[in-house]
Each structure stands twice: as C-alpha cells, then as structure tokens.
Amino acid sequence: MKCSECRDALAAYLEGLLDPADRARMEAHMDECASCRAELEEVRELTAHLQREGLAASPVSLETQVMDRILQQQAVELRRLKMRTRIRILGISGAMAAAVAMLLVGGFWLAQPATAEAERAAEVLAQGAEATPSPSTVHILAKLRTIGHDNFVMIGDKYDFVPVEIWKQFGDRPKWRVEKPGRVAVMDGKTLGSQAHPSDHGGGRAGGGHRRGEEPPARRRLSQEQVFL
Amino acid sequence: MPPSDAECVRSCLDGHPEAFRHLVARYQTSLTRHLRFHLGEMGEALEVAQETFVRAYFALGNLRKPEAFFSWLLGIADRVCKETRRAALRHKSVSCDQMELAETTKTVDPGAGQAVTEAVGGLPDAYREVIVLRFYGGHSCADISRDLGVPLGTVTKRLSRAYALLREQLAGRGGAGSEVTP
Numbered sequence: 001m002k003c004s005e006c007r008d009a010l011a012a013y014l015e016g017l018l019d020p021a022d023r024a025r026m027e028a029h030m031d032e033c034a035s036c037r038a039e040l041e042e043v044r045e046l047t048a049h050l051q052r053e054g055l056a057a058s059p060v061s062l063e064t065q066v067m068d069r070i071l072q073q074q075a076v077e078l079r080r081l082k083m084r085t086r087i088r089i090l091g092i093s094g095a096m097a098a099a100v101a102m103l104l105v106g107g108f109w110l111a112q113p114a115t116a117e118a119e120r121a122a123e124v125l126a127q128g129a130e131a132t133p134s135p136s137t138v139h140i141l142a143k144l145r146t147i148g149h150d151n152f153v154m155i156g157d158k159y160d161f162v163p164v165e166i167w168k169q170f171g172d173r174p175k176w177r178v179e180k181p182g183r184v185a186v187m188d189g190k191t192l193g194s195q196a197h198p199s200d201h202g203g204g205r206a207g208g209g210h211r212r213g214e215e216p217p218a219r220r221r222l223s224q225e226q227v228f229l
Numbered sequence: 230m231p232p233s234d235a236e237c238v239r240s241c242l243d244g245h246p247e248a249f250r251h252l253v254a255r256y257q258t259s260l261t262r263h264l265r266f267h268l269g270e271m272g273e274a275l276e277v278a279q280e281t282f283v284r285a286y287f288a289l290g291n292l293r294k295p296e297a298f299f300s301w302l303l304g305i306a307d308r309v310c311k312e313t314r315r316a317a318l319r320h321k322s323v324s325c326d327q328m329e330l331a332e333t334t335k336t337v338d339p340g341a342g343q344a345v346t347e348a349v350g351g352l353p354d355a356y357r358e359v360i361v362l363r364f365y366g367g368h369s370c371a372d373i374s375r376d377l378g379v380p381l382g383t384v385t386k387r388l389s390r391a392y393a394l395l396r397e398q399l400a401g402r403g404g405a406g407s408e409v410t411p
Contacts (some may be wrong), residue, residue, distance in 0.1 A: 008390070015388075053365070066286075
C-alpha cells in the first residue's frame with residue numbers, strides 16, 4: 001500500500017469500515033511507515049477533539065419555529081399573488097396598470113404601515129373583484145401620494161395624499177378613467193389621454209362638496225365619464 | 230425509508246412545504262452546533278440557524294444541485310453569520326458596562342476549540358459538510374452517504390482529506406498537536 005492510499009483510507013479505518021483484507025494491508029503498511037503511523041495518531045486526536053466539541057452542545061429542535069415562519073411568510077406571499085391576479089382579472093393593463101399599482105402601494109400600503117392592515121385592504125379589494133364575476137363597471141375610491149395637475153408621473157411617498165377615483169368600463173370597448181384633483185386620464189387600451197380636470201377651472205378642487213341644486217359628485221362624475229369615455 | 234434531500238427539495242418546489250420539515254429535522258443539530266462554535270453563543274446560533282432555514286426555503290428555486298442541499302445551506306448560514314456580526318458591530322453604542330457584560334458572556338469557547346472551529350469553517354464545502362455532519366450532527370458515515378446521495382467510500386475519503394486539511398491549517402497556526410490536544 002502507498003502512503004497516499006493509506007491517508008485516503010484513514011477515516012474508513014478509524015470508523016471500522018474497512019473490510020478485513022484492506023484493514024490488514026493498512027496495518028501492515030503502518031507497521032513499516034512511521035510517518036503514516038504518526039499521522040494516524042494525530043488524526044485520532046483530532047477526531048476525539050471534534051467529537052467532544054460536538055457533544056458539548058445540547059440537542060436542537062427548530063422544526064416548529066422554522067415551519068411556522070415559512071407558513072406565515074407564504075400566506076403573505078399568497079395574498080400578494082392573489083391581489084396581482086385580481087388586478088389582471090379586472091383587465092388593467094399598460095400605463096393604467098402602473099398607475100393602479102402605484103395607487104395601491106401609495107394609497108393602501110404606504111398609508112398604513114401596519115402590514116396586516118395593508119394586507120387586509122388588498123384582500124378586501126381582491127374579494128370584491130372575485131364576488132363580481134362579470135362586472136360592467138368598476139369604481140375605486142382611494143388615496144394616492146402625488147401632486148395635483150401632474151400627469152400621473154410624480155407619484156411617491158414624498159408627496160401628500162390626494163383623493164383619486166378610478167372607473168373601468170367593461171364590454172366590447174373597455175375603457176379606463178382615472179381622476180384626481182386637477183387631472184383626468186382616460187385610456188381605451190390603444191390610446192392614453194390626459195387633461196386638466198373639467199371642473200377644476202382656476203385650480204380649484206373638483207368634488208370637494210356640492211352646492212344645493214347640483215347633482216351629487218358621483219353622478220356628476222359619471223356623466224362626465226360618459227363624455228370622456 | 231426517509232426521503233433523500235433531493236426528493237425533499239423537489240417536493241417543496243412542487244408545492245408541498247411540509248417536505249421541508251424533513252430537511253430541518255435532518256440538519257438542525259449539525260447546523261446549529263456548527264454555528265454555535267462560530268458565534269460562541271447558543272442563543273445566537275439558534276436564531277441564525279432558524280433564519281438560515283427560512284431563507285433557504287424561499288431560495289430553493291435557485292438550488293442547482295438538490296443533492297448538495299446541506300453544502301448550500303452552510304453557504305447561506307455563513308452569509309447570515311456575517312450579517313449578524315455586521316449588525317452587532319453597528320449596534321456598538323452600548324455603555325461600557327454593557328460592553329463588558331457582553332464580552333464576558335461571549336467568550337465561551339476560547340483556545341483550542343476556537344482554532345479547530347475556525348479551521349473547520351475554512352474547509353472547502355465538500356469537506357466541511359462531512360465534518361459538520363459527522364461530528365456536530367452525530368450522523369454516521371452511512372447516514373451521510375444516504376443524505377448526500379454519494380457512495381460510502383466517497384464520504385470516508387472526504388473525511389480523510391478533511392482531516393489532512395485540518396491538520397495542515399492547525400499546523401500553520403503553530404503546531405497541530407498543541408492546539409488539538411485538550
């Protein structure tokens with residue numbers, strides 16, 4: 001037996017895993033080779049030390065904690081996935097999808113740092129979409145961190161919240177309309193148009209209340225929507 | 230017969246998270262004891278081990294060789310260890326009294342134990358995993374062979390080479406015998 005073979009077989013020898021013939025060959029080699037004999041003794045000391053280290057620690061049971069954390073995180077991920085699916089079901093796409101996604105992030109999640117509440121808000125929206133299998137229109141009221149008169153570009157947590165309304169009209173020619181103080185955007189899947197809010201002459205806020213004799217804001221906006229859609 | 234690592238990993242990826250329980254049960258002791266010798270404190274080792282398993286579960290899709298799960302897990306544990314140490318350094322704004330207390334409770338494993346632990350930590354993955362499983366996890370060579378999906382002869386050969394590397398590293402620190410001998 002060569003020294004290199006002997007070194008490779010040291011662990012098997014110490015573990016008692018060599019067959020009798022190989023064991024005899026190895027012992028015969030070590031009788032003749034002082035270097036391998038010394039190496040065997042050093043390895044024996046090393047393994048004894050490693051064994052003592054290993055035994056020094058107490059038994060461990062992490063299964064429950066680990067599996068609980070995994071299941072909790074999975075539930076959160078699942079709700080997020082469902083939310084994204086529902087948004088797709090609603091038929092939001094393109095630039096408007098980005099606006100709605102920002103709205104959800106800016107409106108619900110940034111508005112409510114408590115994750116559970118934000119998740120709940122997203123879940124309610126998802127349930128609403130699920131409960132209405134063939135809607136003709138969808139109307140969402142929310143808040144968005146942005147500034148008025150901007151063309152739905154300046155969105156983020158450095159801005160204050162402003163009220164936002166979104167309508168989706170389903171059917172052969174689906175259309176979207178997003179409205180915020182001072183700005184309205186309309187999209188039909190091919191084109192995206194935006195302009196100053198029709199009731200925002202001179203920079204006033206649309207929908208901040210209605211005078212006696214006027215139509216309620218919602219109906220007024222819906223009639224505007226017919227014009228724009 | 231318990232499922233192999235690769236079977237557990239595939240099962241998790243097929244949407245059965247409970248299969249991960251087998252992997253946690255199989256490696257929790259080895260990993261935590263290994264971490265305990267790295268970090269010096271059992272409480273911290275348990276936290277890091279838990280975080281390591283959770284991160285591993287959510288990163289299973291990136292695991293290229295499911296049969297090398299434990300080796301991959303040790304890599305994640307190393308990263309979590311480094312993050313934990315960096316975070317500890319950032320939070321050094323404790324009072325002198327608190328600092329002294331922390332130091333006295335942390336120096337659990339000085340001297341020879343620390344030298345061997347560091348040497349184990351410096352081994353290449355394939356050698357480190359067999360050492361950790363054999364000595365910190367108390368697995369037999371036959372168990373390691375089954376868990377890692379490699380022949381028994383490969384396990385013993387890796388152990389032999391790991392011993393040689395450990396001896397070299399410890400000798401480089403000023404004499405293996407004096408470091409290893411209790």
